[in-house]
Amino acid sequence: MTTVETPTPREMTVIYSRADRIFRGIVTAGALTSLLLLGLIASFLIFRSAGTFREFGINFITGTEWFSDGFREVGDESRADNSVFSIGPMIVGSLVVATIAMLFAIPLSIGGALYIEFYAPRSIYRILVAMLDLAAAIPSLIFGLWGIEIFTSFGVRWATFLNDRLGFIPIFSVEFENFGRSPFVAGCVLASLVVPITTSVAREVYSRTPRDLIDTCYALGGSKWGAIRSVVMPYGRSGVIAGAMLGLGRALGETVAIYLMLNLVFTYSYEILDSTGGNVASMIALKFGEATDKEISALIASGLVLFVITLIVNMIASNIVQRTTPRA
Amino acid sequence: MTQRTMTMTTSDLSATNKLEDVQGDNSSFRGLETRAVHAWFGKHHALAGVSLRFPERTVTGLIGPSGCGKSTFIRLLNRMHEFIPSAAMAGSVLLNGSDIYDPSEDPAMIRLKVGMVFQKPNPFPAMTIRENVLAGIKLAHLKRDNHDDIVEQCLTRAGLWKEVKDRLDASGGSLSGGQQQRLCIARSLAVEPQVLLMDEPCSALDPGSTLRIEETIKELAEKITVIIVTHNMQQASRVSDYCAFFLTDGGPGYLVEADSTRKMFTNPSDPRTADYVQGKFG
Numbered sequence: 001m002t003t004v005e006t007p008t009p010r011e012m013t014v015i016y017s018r019a020d021r022i023f024r025g026i027v028t029a030g031a032l033t034s035l036l037l038l039g040l041i042a043s044f045l046i047f048r049s050a051g052t053f054r055e056f057g058i059n060f061i062t063g064t065e066w067f068s069d070g071f072r073e074v075g076d077e078s079r080a081d082n083s084v085f086s087i088g089p090m091i092v093g094s095l096v097v098a099t100i101a102m103l104f105a106i107p108l109s110i111g112g113a114l115y116i117e118f119y120a121p122r123s124i125y126r127i128l129v130a131m132l133d134l135a136a137a138i139p140s141l142i143f144g145l146w147g148i149e150i151f152t153s154f155g156v157r158w159a160t161f162l163n164d165r166l167g168f169i170p171i172f173s174v175e176f177e178n179f180g181r182s183p184f185v186a187g188c189v190l191a192s193l194v195v196p197i198t199t200s201v202a203r204e205v206y207s208r209t210p211r212d213l214i215d216t217c218y219a220l221g222g223s224k225w226g227a228i229r230s231v232v233m234p235y236g237r238s239g240v241i242a243g244a245m246l247g248l249g250r251a252l253g254e255t256v257a258i259y260l261m262l263n264l265v266f267t268y269s270y271e272i273l274d275s276t277g278g279n280v281a282s283m284i285a286l287k288f289g290e291a292t293d294k295e296i297s298a299l300i301a302s303g304l305v306l307f308v309i310t311l312i313v314n315m316i317a318s319n320i321v322q323r324t325t326p327r328a
Numbered sequence: 329m330t331q332r333t334m335t336m337t338t339s340d341l342s343a344t345n346k347l348e349d350v351q352g353d354n355s356s357f358r359g360l361e362t363r364a365v366h367a368w369f370g371k372h373h374a375l376a377g378v379s380l381r382f383p384e385r386t387v388t389g390l391i392g393p394s395g396c397g398k399s400t401f402i403r404l405l406n407r408m409h410e411f412i413p414s415a416a417m418a419g420s421v422l423l424n425g426s427d428i429y430d431p432s433e434d435p436a437m438i439r440l441k442v443g444m445v446f447q448k449p450n451p452f453p454a455m456t457i458r459e460n461v462l463a464g465i466k467l468a469h470l471k472r473d474n475h476d477d478i479v480e481q482c483l484t485r486a487g488l489w490k491e492v493k494d495r496l497d498a499s500g501g502s503l504s505g506g507q508q509q510r511l512c513i514a515r516s517l518a519v520e521p522q523v524l525l526m527d528e529p530c531s532a533l534d535p536g537s538t539l540r541i542e543e544t545i546k547e548l549a550e551k552i553t554v555i556i557v558t559h560n561m562q563q564a565s566r567v568s569d570y571c572a573f574f575l576t577d578g579g580p581g582y583l584v585e586a587d588s589t590r591k592m593f594t595n596p597s598d599p600r601t602a603d604y605v606q607g608k609f610g
């Protein structure tokens with residue numbers, strides 16, 4: 001009897017056609033460029049902010065004082081520089097305002113997207129879709145100004161209501177009544193800024209639900225709402241989360257609306273109806289104009305922190321997406 | 329939206345329904361019956377004057393070349409047709425004597441009684457096997473408390489129980505294509521339909537799974553009425569009691585003839601039927 005030798009696996013070579021090679025080159029270059037850009041941004045931020053982190057360490061993130069010793073002449077060595085930079089409250093503020101915004105924006109977007117895709121009369125469907133996509137492309141400054149106009153009346157009424165009814169809960173209590181400048185109202189404005197883009201993405205995702213699956217729900221005696229709940233929403237979940245992340249990125253980084261609305265106060269505050277707050281992005285905008293060299297380094301460090309927060313949020317989100325995506 | 333112009337076309341006359349002769353014309357007909365139904369997609373007249381009877385507890389095969397309106401017809405039978413924008417219909421469809429297009433009828437209730445299995449196996453991707461079977465009960469808000477029994481019963485009737493009884497909590501998508509299709513059949517059975525519509529249920533499956541599903545269909549016919557669209561003549565002859573042959577001459581599809589499967593395959597009245605079942609065209 002002959003024994004069969006176990007063969008060594010053969011090497012498989014791939015020969016790309018000319019067109020394939022060229023296309024491959026182009027897309028690889030594109031991908032590398034965006035990676036390179038990201039790397040350059042990160043290394044610029046790290047390089048310019050190194051001094052700040054060396055001087056203040058972890059206190060830069062947790063501390064609550066921002067003092068620029070600006071009266072000292074440049075090169076004046078007669079006294080030490082007493083500047084202290086830290087952005088704890090601004091980080092918290094960024095997260096608080098963005099969270100409030102998303103709490104409003106996500107249900108609104110899902111509802112809006114479902115309405116357009118499944119309930120709107122066919123005659124206005126196209127118009128709605130076009131308007132929505134257009135709204136998603138409007139610069140945030142314009143939306144911010146509009147939102148401020150609207151919400152300094154509406155939002156203030158809601159805020160007053162919340163404070164009246166739920167003021168006994170710590171986060172709804174206030175020290176001075178100036179609701180127009182509260183994180184709550186700022187969150188409402190951010191929500192209006194975020195809603196178009198998240199709705200647009202959610203609608204797109206929902207519209208991709210296989211017709212077959214929806215038909216099956218109907219064929220089982222289900223209602224439209226039944227089909228939406230058991231097929232459309234699970235099918236679209238990961239896409240909607242991805243859309244929400246785009247929106248959240250926008251809310252975290254939003255500068256102008258917050259800059260115009262909130263009094264930047266460097267104390268930790270969780271009272272969302274109180275007129276204190278601020279976020280990292282708006283703080284950078286506020287201080288940048290007349291900053292000393294050292295302060296600029298601190299501002300860039302703040303930018304780096306925002307960058308890292310955004311990265312972390314995105315990583316958490318993609319993790320959620322992966323865990324909730326049903327296996328086909 | 330029902331465009332009930334009760335027009336009679338010549339095809340109504342040519343397609344005098346042989347099933348009526350078989351069954352005799354009694355007014356208390358049990359089963360599903362169509363009377364001169366037409367279908368439109370916008371201006372496009374897709375189906376003209378089809379009158380057919382599907383007696384209780386029988387299997388009827390719908391055959392005919394591509395584009396002759398079989399899917400359109402079958403979707404008229406459980407009011408799925410109206411989901412297509414600009415779709416219209418005329419005529420009437422009677423389930424045990426009452427018109428399912430009557431304004432007082434709730435389409436969702438009709439679809440509960442007239443279930444449907446689609447061409448492509450399509451278990452709900454986010455649900456387990458068990459959840460898939462019970463999906464209809466949840467969707468239609470039916471009150472049932474013996475869920476475990478329902479799952480076992482329906483999977484058994486669909487011929488899938490033995491293969492999946494140890495992994496009811498696995499995702500429906502983890503099954504093979506043929507198993508998935510049987511799962512879809514089980515899912516349809518869970519809401520206890522009186523009629524089950526199947527539009528080319530085996531066209532995406534291998535011969536083994538196909539035979540398995542044909543056995544399932546025959547067993548189902550002991551309790552319910554099955555209407556199956558198929559391009560496979562052997563399948564039609566194996567599985568059905570009656571056959572209906574549709575055709576189009578470029579215009580709307582119409583019914584050529586309908587009769588017992590044996591007669592349709594051995595000695596049809598219309599020469600076009602003979603040509604078609606022998607594979608001379610289509």
Ligand SMILES: Nc1ncnc2c1ncn2[C@@H]1O[C@H](COP(=O)(O)OP(=O)(O)OP(=O)(O)O)[C@@H](O)[C@H]1O
Nearest residue numbers: 369372374393394395396397398399400401412581
């Ligand atoms: N959604 C639709 N919109 C417009 N026309 C349609 C639609 N569905 C079907 N039709 C038309 O109706 C006619 C019948 O189509 P149908 O799908 O019922 O044929 P079929 O007999 O099922 O064909 P096949 O065997 O290929 O599945 C065809 O002319 C087709 O173009």
Ligand SMILES: [Mg+2]
Nearest residue numbers: 398399400527
């Ligand atoms: Mg078809």
